[in-house]
Amino acid sequence: MESFLQQLINGISLGSIYALVALGYTMVYGVLRLINFAHGDVYMLGAYFGYYLSRLLQGKTPSHLLDAAAVMLLSMIGCALVGIVMERLAYRPVRKASRLTLLIIAIGVSLLLENAGQLLFGADPKFFPQLIPESHIKLGGLMLTNQQVIVLITAVALMILLNLFIYRTRTGKAMRAVSFNLDAAKLMGINTDGIIALTFALGSALAAAGGILVSINIPGIDPLMGVMTGLKAFVAAVLGGIGNIFGAVLGGLILGLAEVMVAGYGSSTYRDAIAFLILIVILLFKPSGLLGKGQVEKV
Amino acid sequence: MFITNMKSLRSGIIPLIAAGLALSLSACNKKAAGSEDNEILVGHYGSLTGGKATFGLSAQKGIDLAVEAINASGGVLGRKIRVITEDDQGNPIEAMTAVTKLINKDRVVALLGEIASSNSIAAAPVAQQNRIPMISPGSTNPEVTKKGDYIFRVCFIDPFQGLVMAKFAANSLKLKNVAVLRDIKNDYSVGLANFFVDNFTKLGGAIATDISYSEGDKDFTAQLTAIKAKHPDGIFVPGYYTEVGLIARQARKLGIKVTLLGGDGWDSSKLWEIGGDALNGCYYSNHYSVDDPSPILQKFVADFKAKYKGESDSIPDAMAALGYDAALILADAMKRANSSKPDSVRDALAQTRGFMGVTGTTTLDENRNAVKPAVVLEVVVDAKGNGKNIFKETVSP
Numbered sequence: 001m002e003s004f005l006q007q008l009i010n011g012i013s014l015g016s017i018y019a020l021v022a023l024g025y026t027m028v029y030g031v032l033r034l035i036n037f038a039h040g041d042v043y044m045l046g047a048y049f050g051y052y053l054s055r056l057l058q059g060k061t062p063s064h065l066l067d068a069a070a071v072m073l074l075s076m077i078g079c080a081l082v083g084i085v086m087e088r089l090a091y092r093p094v095r096k097a098s099r100l101t102l103l104i105i106a107i108g109v110s111l112l113l114e115n116a117g118q119l120l121f122g123a124d125p126k127f128f129p130q131l132i133p134e135s136h137i138k139l140g141g142l143m144l145t146n147q148q149v150i151v152l153i154t155a156v157a158l159m160i161l162l163n164l165f166i167y168r169t170r171t172g173k174a175m176r177a178v179s180f181n182l183d184a185a186k187l188m189g190i191n192t193d194g195i196i197a198l199t200f201a202l203g204s205a206l207a208a209a210g211g212i213l214v215s216i217n218i219p220g221i222d223p224l225m226g227v228m229t230g231l232k233a234f235v236a237a238v239l240g241g242i243g244n245i246f247g248a249v250l251g252g253l254i255l256g257l258a259e260v261m262v263a264g265y266g267s268s269t270y271r272d273a274i275a276f277l278i279l280i281v282i283l284l285f286k287p288s289g290l291l292g293k294g295q296v297e298k299v
Numbered sequence: 300m301f302i303t304n305m306k307s308l309r310s311g312i313i314p315l316i317a318a319g320l321a322l323s324l325s326a327c328n329k330k331a332a333g334s335e336d337n338e339i340l341v342g343h344y345g346s347l348t349g350g351k352a353t354f355g356l357s358a359q360k361g362i363d364l365a366v367e368a369i370n371a372s373g374g375v376l377g378r379k380i381r382v383i384t385e386d387d388q389g390n391p392i393e394a395m396t397a398v399t400k401l402i403n404k405d406r407v408v409a410l411l412g413e414i415a416s417s418n419s420i421a422a423a424p425v426a427q428q429n430r431i432p433m434i435s436p437g438s439t440n441p442e443v444t445k446k447g448d449y450i451f452r453v454c455f456i457d458p459f460q461g462l463v464m465a466k467f468a469a470n471s472l473k474l475k476n477v478a479v480l481r482d483i484k485n486d487y488s489v490g491l492a493n494f495f496v497d498n499f500t501k502l503g504g505a506i507a508t509d510i511s512y513s514e515g516d517k518d519f520t521a522q523l524t525a526i527k528a529k530h531p532d533g534i535f536v537p538g539y540y541t542e543v544g545l546i547a548r549q550a551r552k553l554g555i556k557v558t559l560l561g562g563d564g565w566d567s568s569k570l571w572e573i574g575g576d577a578l579n580g581c582y583y584s585n586h587y588s589v590d591d592p593s594p595i596l597q598k599f600v601a602d603f604k605a606k607y608k609g610e611s612d613s614i615p616d617a618m619a620a621l622g623y624d625a626a627l628i629l630a631d632a633m634k635r636a637n638s639s640k641p642d643s644v645r646d647a648l649a650q651t652r653g654f655m656g657v658t659g660t661t662t663l664d665e666n667r668n669a670v671k672p673a674v675v676l677e678v679v680v681d682a683k684g685n686g687k688n689i690f691k692e693t694v695s696p
Contacts, residue, residue, distance in 0.1 A: 003528035006553070010520040123348030123388065125541050127572045127684070136554070143554035218517045220545055220573055222350065225517070263521035268511050269483050271521075 002141040007264045008257070013148050013217070015256020016155040020210035021233035022240070022248035023162060024203030030179040030243040031199045033099060037106040038086060039207055040230015041113035042079050046208025047128065047221045048121055049075035054129045068131040068150075072212050076205035083204025084197050092193070110230075117223030125222040128215035151213045158209055159249055162202070166245060175199060179243070235279050241292020250290060254278070338381045339374075339639045341366075341629065342401030344412040344422065346389035350515065350541040353567040354414035354618050358436050359384060361615065361622030362411055364599075364606055369626070375633045382626075383407060391421035398422040402429045408639050409434070411625050414618050415539070416440030416487035423450045432645040434629055436621035437586070439563065440490045444667045449645050451667040453625045454586055454658070455696070457487070460562050461494025463584045463673045463694045468533055468560055469502040471675075471692065472582075476505045477560075478531035480522060480546065482538040483511035491537040491562050499535075507531035512542065519546050523553050533557050539564040544573025551577040558582065566617045570678070571686025578678045578686070586617040587658045588674045588690040599623060599657045617658070624656035670696050 021043050028036045053071045061067050090109050094101050137144040166172040177185040178195045186192045214229075215221050236255045240247025255275055262274040282290065343362055345355025362382055370379045383405050385397035394413055401407045402425065410426050410433040413419045419438040426433040427447030435443055435452040439460055444450045468474045479496060482488035496506055507529040510522050523546070526534060534550070536543055536559050543565055550559065561583040570578065589600055603615040615623075628651060633639050636647035654661040661669045672695040680686035 003524055006524045006527075007521060010518075010524060014518055014520075118348070124352040125350055125569075125573070127569075134552070136552075138554075143552065145552050148552075214517075218545060219548070220517060220541060228515070260521040263510075263512075264525045268522050269513075271513075 003264075006142055007260050009142065009144065009148070010264075011257035011260035012253065013152055013256075014260060015236075015253035016152055017210050017214050017252075018229070018233050018236045018256050019249040019252025020155055020158065020206050020213070021229060022236040022252045023159070023245065024207045025234050025237040026240070026242055026245060026248040027199050027203045029237070031175065031182070031196055032091070032095070032102075034091065034102045035106065035234065035242075036091075036200075036203075037103070037230070037234075038109035038113055039203065040226035040228075040233065041110050041117070042082060042086075042204045042226070043207040043211045043229055043233075044117060044221075044223060044226035045082055045113065046075050046079045046204075046211030047215045047225065048117070048126075048211075048223075049078045049208065050212040050215060051126055051128055051221060054131055058129055058131065064132050065150075068216070071131060072154075072209060075212055076208045079204040079208035080201035083200035083202075086204075087197055087200040092196075114223060114227070121223055123223060125220045128219040128221050130219065131216055147216050151217055154209070154213060158206060162206065163245065165202075171195070171198065232275075235276065238289055239279050239282055241286075241289030244289070244291045244293075247289055247291035254290075337378045339376075339378050339633070340405060340407045341380055341382050341626075342398070342405060342407035342410045342412075343382050343384045344387050344394055344397040344401060344410065344418075345384070345414060346418070347384070347386040349389035351389040351415055351539050353540070353569050353612065353616070354437070355386070355389075355412075357567075357612060357616050357618035358412070358414055358622035358625075360603070360607060360612070361436075361619035361624075362626045364603055364619075365623045365626035365630075367606075368602075369630045375630050376637065376639065378639070380626075380630065382411075387413065387418055387422075389415060389418065391417050394418035394422040395425055398425045398433075402426070402431050407431065408641050409629055409644055411436065411622065411629065413438060414621075415485075416443055416490070417485055419443045419450075420446065420486055423447065426450065430645075431641050432629075432632075432648055434625045434648070436625040437563065437618050438487070440486050441668075442486065442490075448649075448667070449641075451648050451651075451663060453628055453656070453661050453663075453669050454563075454621055455671045455673055456668050457491045457562075458494045459696055460584050460673060461491055461496075462498045463675065464535065464560055464562065464582075465495050465498035465502055465504070466694065467582065467584070467675050467692070468499060468535070469504050472533065472558065474504060474533040474558075476507045476529075476531050477533040477535055478507040478526045478529060479509040479535045480519075480526065480538075481509070481511045481536075482514050482542060484514045485538065487562075487564060488537045488539075492535065495535050495537065512538075512546075514539065514542065516542065517545060519549050520553060523550050523555060527553055527555050531557060533560055535560045537562045537564065540567040540570035541573060544570050544575075544578070547574040547577040547581065563617055565678075568612050568614075568616065568686070571680045572684045574678075574680065575684050576680050576682055578680050581678045582675055582691065583678070584673045584694075585676050585688070586671070586673065587620050588676060588688065589614060590690045591674075595655060596620075596657050620657045624654075624658050624661065627656060628654055628661060672696065 024039045135146045174190045236251035237248045240251030259275045263271045347355045387394035387397045414437040416438040419435045423446035432449045439457045481492035559581040563585050565583040607613045632647035636643040651663045659671045675691040676688035
């Protein structure tokens with residue numbers, strides 16, 4: 001029982017990171033019907049921004065938590081800018097082209113970021129500085145670290161903030177309008193270019209947060225760290241119903257829990273295989289994902 | 300429209316191709332001239348980047364130091380040795396490509412590499428087919444030298460290393476119930492885990508659980524929680540340093556306090572940085588210890604420190620020492636063969652007996668493996684991630 005609860009915690013902390021990254025996929029898909037394959041690499045960039053910033057900032061503020069918050073905020077801003085630039089230079093010029101063109105460009109941007117990362121940061125793994133000194137929290141037989149708790153709280157807080165933004169603000173409403181129908185939104189006087197740029201900025205900032213939260217817990221970063229996480233977050237987004245904010249969070253948690261339970265109780269060799277098998281089974285029964293709306297494709 | 304396009308395409312591309320061909324031809328000519336320039340070309344392939352980067356980088360430093368010494372004393376057969384290095388990024392397929400390039404394009408007469416067994420196993424058949432002798436400095440999986448009679452190694456093999464750690468766990472640490480956490484993607488790790496399990500159970504120990512991860516994984520909490528539930532008194536983790544460091548850290552986070560044990564894949568200064576003080580009191584088997592008072596070894600350590608002063612890894616790890624020995628053994632074989640022809644060098648290599656090197660005396664057996672003692676080291680890391688290894692014992696085969 002104790003070990004099951006511990007696995008539950010492990011699964012939720014892994015899943016909350018997938019959820020943060022999945023949100024970016026789902027938001028961009030919602031407004032542009034584009035799967036931004038470079039999103040996983042923005043997550044990697046976030047971790048590297050965090051790496052360089054924490055070496056710069058560590059110890060400059062009165063407390064460790066403030067250090068971490070400053071590093072995280074600045075990295076999120078950095079990645080938001082990367083997201084805006086990416087949208088402006090790579091996606092906007094071809095927005096009117098076929099979806100396949102956009103997809104190929106997304107793969108190109110992803111490869112560009114990965115290889116530029118290897119060139120700029122070096123291909124060997126780097127050790128992420130310990131922003132928050134570790135301390136243990138014992139709950140009965142369960143072991144938690146303060147880092148895990150902080151990561152979890154931050155991830156949940158970011159998701160709630162995003163939700164409030166999308167459903168409670170005018171800009172959020174505009175974003176939903178654009179996602180509902182881009183041309184109609186434009187006719188209503190919504191600055192659609194601005195909203196799309198904002199979507200990229202928000203998604204990228206969340207990916208950066210994910211990158212830093214992961215690195216606080218697991219302090220090894222490398223330029224290809226976004227590949228697998230990006231893929232899994234994408235799966236999480238599809239699982240939950242791509243385009244749906246709650247679906248992304250749900251999908252992330254399911255995937256994280258499935259992976260941990262398979263590795264913990266089944267065979268760790270098949271960790272990924274079984275996680276993806278779950279995806280296939282769910283999609284067989286619910287092709288639009290758990291919370292996705294069934295849509296008739298107009299041909 | 301189409302036709303004009305095609306025309307411009309042709310007129311654009313054909314000269315380009317021609318120019319490219321001419322360039323590569325002239326490059327080939329130069330190379331041929333260069334190798335006649337009395338240099339013996341030796342290829343080194345290794346992981347200079349990626350999660351196993353220190354293996355290749357350390358081996359490279361050792362090889363460079365050895366070649367510098369050889370060339371300073373007049374070279375081999377009156378000719379200087381030049382090493383051409385290729386990065387395989389720690390990837391078996393890239394290792395094959397690197398070896399193919401070194402043999403076919405650079406025309407090397409012998410190969411040094413790899414450290415990681417999976418990469419040596421992938422590249423060895425290429426060397427064998429082309430009849431180019433290959434010396435692996437540090438691949439310990441038995442399969443490596445089974446790829447053919449041109450493949451050699453200058454280190455011990457995993458059946459012995461598994462026995463060493465099983466004995467150390469059972470006899471010195473008095474462990475009874477050990478969990479195994481192996482890297483399923485890695486031939487070295489799987490092989491060493493099997494040899495450890497065989498020997499440890501023969502010595503009367505029990506295996507609490509035997510589970511796996513995959514190289515490149517970052518999150519090991521699921522496996523470690525499963526291990527914790529079995530209450531082992533030690534965990535054998537025969538992986539490479541990047542993953543081992545993270546595993547140690549996450550084990551301590553989950554409140555697992557028992558000793559971790561491993562093999563020579565732990566040997567890297569990066570291990571200390573990644574694992575930090577979570578590694579204190581953990582042990583691994585290795586090819587040599589810098590604390591060994593042997594004069595030949597201490598001279599090597601001093602030379603190494605002098606050459607690489609100020610660099611991050613100025614204390615040679617085992618991969619550097621093995622790279623150094625591998626290069627010297629190759630030069631020695633060329634001298635004995637009185638030739639740098641691959642076939643003659645191979646025959647001389649097979650006759651290597653009692654070569655006095657940094658990592659002990661190397662005698663190659665009929666399977667082209669070295670039979671050498673192993674050492675067990677204890678890891679000590681301070682809170683800042685500065686570590687060192689403390690020599691515990693030597694085990695002879």
